[in-house]
Amino acid sequence: MAKTPEPKRTISLKPCDGDVIEVSPMIAKQMQTIQSFIEDDSFIATTTIIPLPNVTAFQLSKIIDYLNYHSNSKAVADNVKESTKKFDEEFLKELEHDKLKELLHAANYLNVKEVLDFLCQAVADLIQDKSVKFVRKFFGVVNDYSVEEEEDIRRTHAWAFEGVEED
Amino acid sequence: MATIVASIEYLAHEILLCLPVKSVLRFKCVSKQWLALISEPKFCHLHTLSLYRSSRVFPSFLFLAHDFSSTCEVILIKTNDVSDSSNFRNVEVPIGTVIQSCNGLILIKNITFDLSDVEYFICNPTTNKSVPVIFPSKHFRNSLESLFICFDPLKSPHYKLVSIGYKYYTSECYFTNMILSKFNPSTEYVCNIYSSETDSWVEPGFTFTASDAEAPHQRNAVYLNGVLYCYMFRLEKFCCFDFETQSFKTCPMPLMMENRRVSYFGESGGFLLFVLPSSLWIEILKLNVENFEFSLVKKWESTVYEEICSFYHVFLPRE
Numbered sequence: 001m002a003k004t005p006e007p008k009r010t011i012s013l014k015p016c017d018g019d020v021i022e023v024s025p026m027i028a029k030q031m032q033t034i035q036s037f038i039e040d041d042s043f044i045a046t047t048t049i050i051p052l053p054n055v056t057a058f059q060l061s062k063i064i065d066y067l068n069y070h071s072n073s074k075a076v077a078d079n080v081k082e083s084t085k086k087f088d089e090e091f092l093k094e095l096e097h098d099k100l101k102e103l104l105h106a107a108n109y110l111n112v113k114e115v116l117d118f119l120c121q122a123v124a125d126l127i128q129d130k131s132v133k134f135v136r137k138f139f140g141v142v143n144d145y146s147v148e149e150e151e152d153i154r155r156t157h158a159w160a161f162e163g164v165e166e167d
Numbered sequence: 168m169a170t171i172v173a174s175i176e177y178l179a180h181e182i183l184l185c186l187p188v189k190s191v192l193r194f195k196c197v198s199k200q201w202l203a204l205i206s207e208p209k210f211c212h213l214h215t216l217s218l219y220r221s222s223r224v225f226p227s228f229l230f231l232a233h234d235f236s237s238t239c240e241v242i243l244i245k246t247n248d249v250s251d252s253s254n255f256r257n258v259e260v261p262i263g264t265v266i267q268s269c270n271g272l273i274l275i276k277n278i279t280f281d282l283s284d285v286e287y288f289i290c291n292p293t294t295n296k297s298v299p300v301i302f303p304s305k306h307f308r309n310s311l312e313s314l315f316i317c318f319d320p321l322k323s324p325h326y327k328l329v330s331i332g333y334k335y336y337t338s339e340c341y342f343t344n345m346i347l348s349k350f351n352p353s354t355e356y357v358c359n360i361y362s363s364e365t366d367s368w369v370e371p372g373f374t375f376t377a378s379d380a381e382a383p384h385q386r387n388a389v390y391l392n393g394v395l396y397c398y399m400f401r402l403e404k405f406c407c408f409d410f411e412t413q414s415f416k417t418c419p420m421p422l423m424m425e426n427r428r429v430s431y432f433g434e435s436g437g438f439l440l441f442v443l444p445s446s447l448w449i450e451i452l453k454l455n456v457e458n459f460e461f462s463l464v465k466k467w468e469s470t471v472y473e474e475i476c477s478f479y480h481v482f483l484p485r486e
Contacts, residue, residue: 104178105178108177108178116181117181120178120181120182120184120185121185123182123185124182124183124185124186124190125185127182127186127190127194128186128187128190129190132193132194132196132197135194135197136197136198139175139179139197140175141197141198141200141201142198143197143198144198144199144200145196145198145199150196153195153196153202154196156295157192157193157195157294157295159189160189160190160192160193161193164193
């Protein structure tokens with residue numbers, strides 16, 4: 001029996017600003033947007049390169065790092081919690097506000113639930129004690145309240161406006 | 168552009184679900200769109216469930232709504248985690264007395280100044296919102312002996328009210344009826360149920376006779392796992408209200424509680440709690456309602472003061 005060459009096992013992803021990045025099908029599977037590409041009939045694993053015009057190489061590699069770490073750490077039971085926590089902290093430490101926000105959008109575009117949940121919690125932790133002004137700026141939301149309307153909400157929930165961090 | 172806006176809204180929704188109540192209330196101020204998002208009943212329910220899932224729900228406060236005062240004094244209970252609501256205080260509530268608290272909602276009763284009328288309110292102190300309880304008729308309202316609020320966000324975003332009223336109510340005065348019933352050992356009561364989901368009362372309800380004229384009373388009532396439990400202090404037994412069959416059933420009591428006085432009946436950490444004082448010991452028992460097993464939480468030698476004192480509030484950490 002003739003030996004067929006080993007089929008290519010990785011999926012090729014092309015971010016908007018860099019070289020093609022190869023990922024394992026296990027990792028690609030967790031990105032819903034990629035998964036729907038793969039399931040498409042015209043997809044040929046050996047030749048197709050999936051273009052990602054909305055994702056930078058930095059963002060893509062961050063997301064892959066996260067998925068790689070977390071899919072490996074699931075296998076080992078002991079001390080996982082401690083080291084996972086450390087990994088997550090390190091992961092976020094490298095991200096400034098803008099980068100965190102952009103990464104969130106990239107994770108949303110790729111539709112990768114695990115990273116999306118993690119980043120949503122990270123943003124929540126960041127803004128939890130922040131002022132309304134900070135949040136408007138962070139999300140690029142324009143204040144459409146009149147002075148009276150805003151004052152009314154502040155009065156109704158006065159306790160929620162205490163103990164807020166300085167911007 | 169449209170997709171970016173849509174994705175921001177979706178992401179804002181997901182992020183808000185991760186935040187504590189205090190932050191969510193503050194961010195109502197961000198924009199009208201955020202206010203609409205946060206005020207959406209579906210969002211509120213999802214947010215409550217996410218708080219339960221991440222074990223961020225625990226007894227945190229005692230509310231002391233004084234008669235004839237429109238603000239409510241809040242006493243903080245020191246638990247391990249009070250970080251997100253430690254400034255929660257002086258909630259504006261309708262005038263009256265807090266007669267029951269149930270998973271974040273409180274029921275307030277107010278007897279009007281001339282003693283001729285009674286009004287009830289349901290209040291969410293966290294959001295500072297309250298609604299009056301609307302009864303089918305004035306007669307219905309004035310004949311009430313007890314009103315219970317039943318709310319469990321893990322089971323439903325809607326609450327229910329269970330009312331117990333005198334069947335043969337005639338007088339216009341609330342107190343006359345109350346006093347008359349005490350002298351009639353077999354007073355007949357009518358029980359009706361209101362659902363906030365349909366915003367309607369089920370009429371005509373059902374009639375029952377309470378022995379020794381002790382109808383279930385909200386001060387001694389606890390809503391747990393979809394069942395309303397009431398302790399009858401005079402009868403020394405407790406009963407539960409079954410919403411399916413719409414009837415009160417007497418619950419079995421263990422031997423250790425026979426002929427013992429109960430000075431407090433409440434719920435905490437998913438258990439029903441009983442405080443049993445005697446001249447020698449004070450005992451706190453907990454009841455697991457899943458298997459109806461009683462167990463001792465704490466026992467200590469009593470002082471004279473403790474024996475007569477009945478102002479206990481017991482809190483257990485949720486397991």
